[in-house]
Amino acid sequence: MIAGRSYKFTRAISRTPSKSVTGGLRDGDGPNPNAAIFGKQHGEYIEALKNAGAGLTLLPALEEFPDSVFVEDTSICLRDAAIVLRPGAETRFGEADEIRPILANMFSTVIDLPGDGFVDGGDVLLSDDRAFIGLSERTNEEGRNALFNCLAGFGYEPVEINTPKDILHFKTECGLLDSGTVFATEKLASLGCFAPMKTLIVPEGEEGAANIVRYNDVVFLSKGYPKSEALLRENGYSVAVLDTSEAAKVDGGLSCMSLRF
Ligand code: CIR
Numbered sequence: 001m002i003a004g005r006s007y008k009f010t011r012a013i014s015r016t017p018s019k020s021v022t023g024g025l026r027d028g029d030g031p032n033p034n035a036a037i038f039g040k041q042h043g044e045y046i047e048a049l050k051n052a053g054a055g056l057t058l059l060p061a062l063e064e065f066p067d068s069v070f071v072e073d074t075s076i077c078l079r080d081a082a083i084v085l086r087p088g089a090e091t092r093f094g095e096a097d098e099i100r101p102i103l104a105n106m107f108s109t110v111i112d113l114p115g116d117g118f119v120d121g122g123d124v125l126l127s128d129d130r131a132f133i134g135l136s137e138r139t140n141e142e143g144r145n146a147l148f149n150c151l152a153g154f155g156y157e158p159v160e161i162n163t164p165k166d167i168l169h170f171k172t173e174c175g176l177l178d179s180g181t182v183f184a185t186e187k188l189a190s191l192g193c194f195a196p197m198k199t200l201i202v203p204e205g206e207e208g209a210a211n212i213v214r215y216n217d218v219v220f221l222s223k224g225y226p227k228s229e230a231l232l233r234e235n236g237y238s239v240a241v242l243d244t245s246e247a248a249k250v251d252g253g254l255s256c257m258s259l260r261f
Contacts, residue, residue: 001129001155005079006176007214012054013077013102013259017042017069018061024250025067025089027168033246041243042069045220045257048240052218054260059102065095069247070256073120073138074099076147077261081109083150088118088138111150117142122169122256128179131156132193134163134170161193168251173202175212175255177219177237183228185210200235203227211253213260220254 017039022032050056062068067089074095076083082103084096103110113119120138124131124147131151133144148158163170164187174184174194181198182189185207189199202210209225212232219232223243232239244253 002079003128003179006126006128006179007216009215009260010053010055011057011106011261012049012215013057013059013071013106014042014046014049014257015059015069015071016061018063018066020063020066021069021246021250023066024252025091026250030249033249038069038246041246042257045242045244045254048218048220048242049215049258049260052215052220052240054215054258057102057106062095062098065092065098067092067250067252068095068098070122070252071095071099071259072256073122075103075259076121076124076126076151077103077107077259078154079261080107081111081154082107082261083111083113083147085113085119085121085147086117086143087120088136088140088143089120113143113146113150115142115146117144117146119143119147120169121259122171123163125171125174125176125182126151126156127176127182127197129155129157130159132159132161132170134161136163136167136169138169159193161191164188169256171211171255172251172253173207173210175210176214177212177232177235178214183210183212183232200231203231208248208253211255213254213258215260222248222254
């Protein structure tokens, strides 16, 4: 096990939200995000990553892909290698081809997910020694098994999860706080998948806070969840609160807007 490899980082990749983000995928028929406000909130997110120590690569907007700001779903970045995924939503298939050359310039090893299966990065949570992958509408068994095989070569033990049907991605409702602690909703924690890690339960009524990101010493938390903020601070974490109201309108959150390595 490489202690801290799950949250000690030096680099990050993000993609500027396109104007077409207003047409991003979402469950239900909620309102469109406001592209200008999304852009401002994304800028604040980028600044927070830099403040946490990230050498940031900001990629240009891709108008033909409304959800391309959610760059996390396209790949897995490790210390020495990157794995290009096959996102499971049809309108997002082409995003993998956009990220591959970027990763090829940054990593000596870039692997395409073998086979024909699908995986969205939002369904993959890496701790220091385990790869949790949740099956979902976007991630199927073939994709998951292919990714488990790839990650085994980097020392990750597989943990299989059936994400409850009403949750878009596994990480919609959990995030890593440190090498031994996960922040998760009661619904996910009750699956029993995180043991022996400690689970800090997202306060009831604040389930939307679960998608946190730990980057070095800072835990990024979405705005509007005071009980979660207090809980994290009581447990000794430094917290950066960020407004993600526009990303939330298209089912996005904090982890989806960057690749961290
Ligand atoms: C989608 O449905 O694909 C986007 N609207 C949201 C993706 C969020 N990504 C993530 O949680 N990793």
